[in-house]
Ligand code: SAH
């Protein structure tokens with residue numbers, strides 16, 4: 001077993017994958033492995049992959065191709081494909097790409113260290129002329145049911161074993177509250193790749209948040225595919241050695257009267273029981289499950305961020321029905337009214353899919369109109385991508401030509417750019433608290449390339465660096481600051497607005513988190 005081996009890990013896809021990669025990396029570091037940035041020099045190359053659109057998978061296939069070439073000369077390199085592609089494609093992927101040594105779905109991540117150990121060990125065996133066997137682990141294809149099955153939930157150990165070392169976060173951390181998804185939107189692979197919805201016990205979540213804050217975390221983002229569908233029935237919870245176990249979720253529409261801990265109650269508990277947490281955020285919310293109890297909890301708790309990510313997907317009721325989203329555009333817009341009434345300062349982001357099977361110009365026009373009137377601070381716009389195994393792929397023809405999808409995509413992007421700019425302009429002249437995330441990419445690029453044509457910021461300053469952060473409402477802010485501010489909250493006076501970001505200057509000393 002060679003634990004001095006080096007690992008290269010690259011992550012694709014959503015925040016859930018980012019968190020999985022962080023957890024896997026800290027676990028493997030704990031076992032003695034070293035992580036490096038140059039894949040060609042690594043003993044083990046791991047890709048944590050996403051299957052949500054064809055494009056996401058293609059990026060990984062091209063990486064796999066490159067590693068295949070590399071392995072012709074460096075046959076000891078271990079190539080592992082982890083995450084949603086491993087789950088979706090399974091062993092078929094091994095047949096097509098013999099350079100892959102191990103596959104590990106998101107439901108089997110607890111076994112990854114053992115798999116890697118085994119690979120490196122059989123590598124020694126291979127040198128004595130025995131062939132290394134590929135391994136494929138998938139787990140989410142069985143949609144388990146009942147609390148007892150969840151009580152044996154080994155995946156929970158991966159979250160429970162997380163490291164709280166300040167070296168492993170920069171003031172910001174993800175905390176998973178729900179795994180999987182039960183919605184089965186007709187276009188989406190996530191219910192297949194991530195399996196059935198499972199909710200983590202509230203005490204475990206609050207504890208994890210508390211420990212992160214004690215370790216210096218300023219901002220926590222709760223994660224779930226339908227995060228506001230969270231519910232934990234404390235009365236029915238199964239415990240092992242006195243510790244409550246995660247619970248398989250139902251598909252019921254959330255009602256505040258259901259016994260147990262609701263999403264609103266979980267938010268309130270974290271806010272109230274972890275008073276030193278500066279910012280509490282959550283993604284992604286499912287429109288149908290967004291009750292007034294959640295809005296009221298946010299209204300009365302200042303450290304819960306006024307930011308909601310509520311993907312609408314389409315503004316045509318016919319398309320929403322075909323997508324199996326479970327709401328009408330009227331219900332969605334009623335939610336926007338309720339949000340604006342209760343939280344007038346909230347920023348809302350959304351997602352849209354254009355070119356869904358049978359989408360007409362009329363459907364598309366309805367979506368354009370919705371974008372114009374909704375005031376989303378930003379909107380992720382995707383061209384429909386048929387995913388094998390989903391009901392849209394099985395039952396509906398992908399009949400909107402690529403060129404039409406592209407045009408609709410561009411039209412929506414253009415409208416959204418105007419809307420985002422108008423929202424950003426409202427902030428000019430105001431001073432807003434900004435959580436500092438990183439050195440801005442442009443500043444980073446100019447430092448790395450020493451290219452004088454890449455200026456630092458919109459008003460170049462020699463003694464400072466352009467930093468990048470976010471407001472409580474999730475607006476991106478660029479300002480002249482210094483890397484030492486990463487992980488803290490500073491006040492920035494906003495001077496200029498663009499569609500994608502705000503630009504400003506520091507207003508006084510950093511606010512100590
Ligand atoms: N759980 C989240 C979203 C997860 S996937 C939710 O339900 O809101 C992120 C986004 O990818 C979705 O909101 C959707 O807009 C987009 N998406 C998912 N499957 C897609 C597909 N097959 N083609 C194009 N876009 C897709």
Ligand code: SF4
Nearest residue numbers: 181183184185188190
């Ligand atoms: Fe996919 Fe729908 Fe679940 Fe979101 S809610 S992950 S879009 S199935």
Ligand code: F3S
Nearest residue numbers: 013014050051052084
């Ligand atoms: Fe992609 Fe899997 Fe996330 S498919 S969006 S990485 S849950």
